[in-house]
Amino acid sequence: MFPHLAPPILIEAAHQFGTPLYVYHADRIRFQYQSLKQAFSNWDVRFFYAVKALTNLQILRYVDSLGCAVDCSSINEIKLALKAKIACEKILYTSNGINFTEIEEAVTLGVYVNVDSLSALEKFGKRFGDSYPVGIRLRPNIMAGGNLKISTGHAASKFGIPVEQLDQVLALISSYKINVQTLHIHTGSEIKDAEVFVQGIHLLLGIVANFPDVCVINLGGGFKVPYYPNEKGTDIHELGHALATLFTDYQQKTGRQLQVWFEPGKYLVCEAGYLLTTVNVLKENEMLTFAGVDTGLNQLIRPMFYDAYHHIENLTNPLAPVHTYTIVGNICETDTLGANRSMPTIREGDLLSIQNAGAYGFEMASSYNARLRPAEVLYKDGTLQLIRRRETLEDLVQTQESL
Numbered sequence: 298m299f300p301h302l303a304p305p306i307l308i309e310a311a312h313q314f315g316t317p318l319y320v321y322h323a324d325r326i327r328f329q330y331q332s333l334k335q336a337f338s339n340w341d342v343r344f345f346y347a348v349k350a351l352t353n354l355q356i357l358r359y360v361d362s363l364g365c366a367v368d369c370s371s372i373n374e375i376k377l378a379l380k381a382k383i384a385c386e387k388i389l390y391t392s393n394g395i396n397f398t399e400i401e402e403a404v405t406l407g408v409y410v411n412v413d414s415l416s417a418l419e420k421f422g423k424r425f426g427d428s429y430p431v432g433i434r435l436r437p438n439i440m441a442g443g444n445l446k447i448s449t450g451h452a453a454s455k456f457g458i459p460v461e462q463l464d465q466v467l468a469l470i471s472s473y474k475i476n477v478q479t480l481h482i483h484t485g486s487e488i489k490d491a492e493v494f495v496q497g498i499h500l501l502l503g504i505v506a507n508f509p510d511v512c513v514i515n516l517g518g519g520f521k522v523p524y525y526p527n528e529k530g531t532d533i534h535e536l537g538h539a540l541a542t543l544f545t546d547y548q549q550k551t552g553r554q555l556q557v558w559f560e561p562g563k564y565l566v567c568e569a570g571y572l573l574t575t576v577n578v579l580k581e582n583e584m585l586t587f588a589g590v591d592t593g594l595n596q597l598i599r600p601m602f603y604d605a606y607h608h609i610e611n612l613t614n615p616l617a618p619v620h621t622y623t624i625v626g627n628i629c630e631t632d633t634l635g636a637n638r639s640m641p642t643i644r645e646g647d648l649l650s651i652q653n654a655g656a657y658g659f660e661m662a663s664s665y666n667a668r669l670r671p672a673e674v675l676y677k678d679g680t681l682q683l684i685r686r687r688e689t690l691e692d693l694v695q696t697q698e699s700l
């Protein structure tokens with residue numbers, strides 16, 4: 298277990314930079330990366346951080362410094378990765394539903410590309426033939442993930458080329474001599490059960506004989522991390538063993554050694570992040586005590602969008618008697634960040650820490666209600682470093698025509 302960032306450090310961050318504030322703990326990101334490397338040390342595995350979880354340039358720089366590659370989901374994410382000085386051969390672009398010009402641009406930038414439709418595969422073949430390697434994202438028909446919104450591999454999902462269309466894939470490959478080097482699946486986010494990944498491996502090993510140029514099996518991201526206290530995440534050690542066994546067997550039977558790639562987003566950064574918020578008002582009604590805080594769904598949408606649980610701590614009154622609170626945001630929507638939470642007495646002015654805010658937190662923030670997006674701070678080598686300043690009203694109006 299890796300300990301949470303100590304309350305005095307979070308309190309100091311709030312004092313220095315104000316709230317609402319995102320704080321990220323560099324050591325935690327490194328710990329998560331090391332634990333992945335260790336769990337999969339029995340096979341030839343590479344990790345590509347799915348940057349959409351958190352794209353701050355300093356975070357990208359830090360992840361790169363650990364030796365981890367990156368997976369991008371838009372052309373701009375590629376450009377951010379390049380700005381963070383990540384080498385193009387450490388960048389993968391897993392597209393979906395994009396205009397082909399973005400794929401051409403990605404090729405010009407020299408990054409790995411995964412295509413996710415027959416249409417894009419055909420355009421790729423026509424344009425590049427066998428001159429540039431490409432990966433194919435398949436839809437494996439596996440239902441998995443924390444909830445339907447984050448499940449991407451099932452039969453009704455828009456993602457990937459359905460495996461039933463294998464014949465059409467092969468026909469395109471042979472008519473345009475496409476150089477397919479990786480087969481890719483990403484079944485969803487928050488996949489608790491290692492068995493789901495094993496199913497994916499079986500599926501891909503079952504069809505890879507049709508792809509003589511393939512040297513990489515890409516199993517995507519989706520490792521689950523605990524959100525509730527005492528909850529379990531994906532057992533990556535169990536998966537590491539199963540994976541090594543399956544790929545060793547396959548190699549012994551066929552003589553073919555396949556490298557494995559993963560694209561963890563949440564696993565690397567989720568638990569490293571804290572959203573710090575100050576309690577503005579306490580309000581009681583017949584049933585509930587509300588603690589109204591200075592953040593809301595504009596800055597952390599996961600509780601509303603996914604019904605996600607985020608653990609909340611009272612940093613400034615930790616030893617007080619426990620009461621039940623419903624912690625709500627300040628947006629003109631019902632933005633409940635935590636319902637019926639038993640926690641130490643909350644007073645107006647107390648500082649709360651919303652945990653597991655590193656992944657899909659700031660990244661999904663908006664300026665709804667014309668509230669400004671918060672600042673981001675990285676805690677590294679014992680110092681708090683501002684890595685994104687707080688927005689100003691000027692930022693909100695600068696893209697609009699003046700009156």
Ligand SMILES: *Cc1c(COP(=O)(O)O)cnc(C)c1O
Nearest residue numbers: 347483486518519560561562563
């Ligand atoms: C979002 C995404 C990931 C990362 O998912 P996590 O649940 O954050 O690990 C990986 N690969 C692809 C293609 C994605 O779209």
